[in-house]
Amino acid sequence: MNEDNLPHEGYATYRLTVDLHEDDQNELMSLYIPRVYSAHRTWVNDELLHEQGVVGVDRSDMEPDEYSQALPFQTDSDQLEIILQVSNFTQRAGGIWGPIMIGTEEDISAYREDNVTETTFFVGSLITMGLVFICFYLFRRKNRSPLYFGILCIAVALQTFLQGDKFSSLETMWLRSRSHHLA
Secondary structure, eight states, rough: GGGGGOOSSSEEEEEEEEOOOOTTEEEEEEEEOOOEEEEEEEEETTTTEEEEBBBSTTTTOOOOOOEEEEEEEESSSSEEEEEEEESSSSSSSOOOOOOOOOEEEEHHHOOHHHHOHHHHHHHHHHHHHHHHHHHHHHHTTOOOOHHHHHHHHHHHHHHHHHHSSGGGTTTOOOOOOOHHHHH
């Protein structure tokens, strides 16, 4: 399907069958679902694992909510059927924004912790740069470009912080969607 012809509003159902190695059949597994714009439901082997927002077929039926999520589950089967229903009627670019990962609960937790660490380092670096450039402006007010660059650094840091994994448990949907639209 040519993705240039797909509208940004709509709904879809994705289905994937995964054959598990025999060593993984009785392990505690986990799915890492990146940011999905803007509501979704996830099933594994016909069991509803997670519902984020309310999936609907039009704007009045759905309720948006978006954040990345690690979803642990136990399986004794050699095959997984993963079904993901997604709907978007609120964002300018809907759908799944990254690869869905499957692994042991340990591996997915480590991956998510690495994401949070990288995001925190990046945000801290941008805030530091922003403050340094604002200080440059305060010492030499003739040139405003350091002020503008400092403000830009802090704005990007704020947007990254609000969109990152670490805010997934807070009720910040309105703030996150506004920062996404500003970006």
